[in-house]
Amino acid sequence: MKVYQDKITQFTLALQSINKKYNSISLVRLLVIVAFFVSVYYYVEQQSMLFIVLAIALFVGFIFLMKLHSKLLNDKKIANALLTINKDELAFVSKRELPFEDGQEFIDFQHPYAYDLDIFGAHSLFQNLNRTATFIGKKTLAERLLVLAPNEEIIENQAAVAELSSKLDWRQDFLAFAKVSQDNQSSYESLLRWSTFNSNPLSRLTNIGSYILPLLFIGSAIGYLISSNTIFVSAMSYLFIINLAFLGKYFKRIQIEISNSDNIDKILKQYSKLLQKVEEEKFSAPKLLALQQKLKFKEKNASAHFQELSELFSKMDSINNLITATLFNGAFLYNLHALKDLLKWKKEHATALEDWLAVIGEFEMLNSFANLSYNNPDFVFPTLNTDFKISFNNLSHPLLTSATRVGNEVQFYPQSFMILTGSNMSGKSTFLRSLGINMVLAGAGSVVCAAAATVHPLPVLVSMRLSDSLSDSESYFFAEIKRLKQIMNALEKQPAFVLLDEILRGTNSDDKRNGTIEVVKKVIANKAIGAIATHDIEVCLTTNAFPAILTNKCFEVEIVNDELHFDYKLRDGICKNKSATFLMTKMGVI
Helix, strand or coil, X not given: CHHHXXXXXXXXXXXXXXXXHHHHHHHHHHHHHHHHHHHHHHHHXXXXXXXXXXXXXXXXXXXXXXXXXXXXXXHHHHHHHHHHHHHHHHHHHHHCCCCCCCCHHHCCCCCCCCCCCCCCCCCXXXXXXCCCCCHHHHHHHHHXXXXXXXXXXXXXXXXXXXXXXXXXXXXXXXXXXXXXXXXXXXXXXXHHHHHHCCCCCCCHHHHHHHHHHHHXXXXXXXXXXXXXXXXXXXXXXXXXXXXXXXXXXXXXXXXXXXXXXXXXXXXXXXXXHHHHHHHHCCCCCHHXXXXXXXXXXXXXXXXXXXXXXXXXXXXXXXXXXXXXXXXXXXXXXXXXXXXXXXXXXXXXXXXXXXXXXXXXXXXXXXXXXXXXXXXXXCCECCEECCCCCCEEEEECCCCCCCCCCCCEEEECCCCCEEEEEECCCCCHHXXXXXXXXXXXXXXXXXXXXXXXXXXXXXXXXXECCCCCCHHHCCCHHHHHHHXXXXXXXXXXXXXXEEEEECCCCCCCHHHHHHHHHHHHHHHHHCCCEEEEECCCHHHHHHHHCCCCCEEEEEEXXXXXXXXXXXXXXXXXXXXXXXXXXXXXHHCCCC
């Protein structure tokens, strides 16, 4: 896409400009600090007020340059993240490269469809969709792909995805801030543990002491400055030691509060910026407005609360710096006051913290679906119904490129269940996966790979690709029987969309045929909608007994110029061509 190439050019130039400013500021900052020390030296030598004024001005200038340097560093990180985002996106749409996390930690062999439909892992649906950079975003996207959403939520998600699809710049900015956060599962879970950890407030006596002892120390310092009486120096020394001893009683408590919180202040700062992006954007979709409204808390935005928490953790973390902690706590009980403020923040805000993080996750999930929609303008949102009607026009697999996709028309009414035949390599399994993945996308509120679609959202149940569970001493056959049992149990509770691919391969042909026919009869008796692929023609004859429910469809293979030709087009009826015999004859096997 040209838009990604244009953005690569834009952010490459921006990054070059930022780097020049960054390097210039670094040099000026070095010169300023050198000039500061020179001014101090000449003041000591000559006792001239000119040099002390100059030193103060240089110090103020140095602080200003430090802040500017820090801002440029952040701008540099954001510009670099945006450049990476667009390079990755261009590589994805042009070369089908997948520089995105694949979510393999979410693989669940017992899930009704996740493993069979390649929802997670290398070259999976998740890896193609995933445009998240925080742990909660990745987790939210994974959960949305694993569980069917209620119809109302699907409709809300569709409207949100449609709006976010048009906000390319905003989506990329949001992702860039998320990438810079360097958030991970450990930091997310430690923050939640901290928010739910029962922290008792400090005692009344401790609160009084936290004010009186520093005031006595400051008073002694002022007394010495006024009178130069050394008794005040002695008092300050004793108070310094008393303050440290007083803090020592709460040292373990402070360590517990900040345990497992390495860099948490920086991550919280980025959370704040992410939430600020949401708070400041104008939305119209009801779900986006509702998420935005969740960020209003006690007359302030969640981003401000997160910024405050970030600063509190930063203050608390100073206790790990021996020199700073000794000086500030000996004089002012700095970390004790920071602890009080942290406990107060937790008491007032902890109940809302997880909800704010969930908003970040929801936006990253919706942004991922919006990116799919943006990259595939020919994909459509399905129209929902509650009449068990499912149909797709020009259905294909969303992970195939537009150049290799072959679309098919498929309709599950009036007949609701399809018996699918065709030789190996003719496209049966890909077709079944196309049906399954598009039903999963439809159930999440995403666009689907079709020109038009009508869907009654249903749970998806699949038996297509099981692995031997050697650790449980299970054969492939027994694992398949267990999966079929899982499907039947689920169907007894509610209708579902069922996909079966050449089941019962671990038994003899008669047993397999009879078992397959009985499975078909049972799934349609439980009002399942879907399809079963089989090589057994006798299974197709079951349609004669249930013509109002079952229909036969097939993928044919043609022999063109003494070569097999697959057109991957779905046809009515039962497959007639025998590609296996042709191939074995051609290759001299028979």
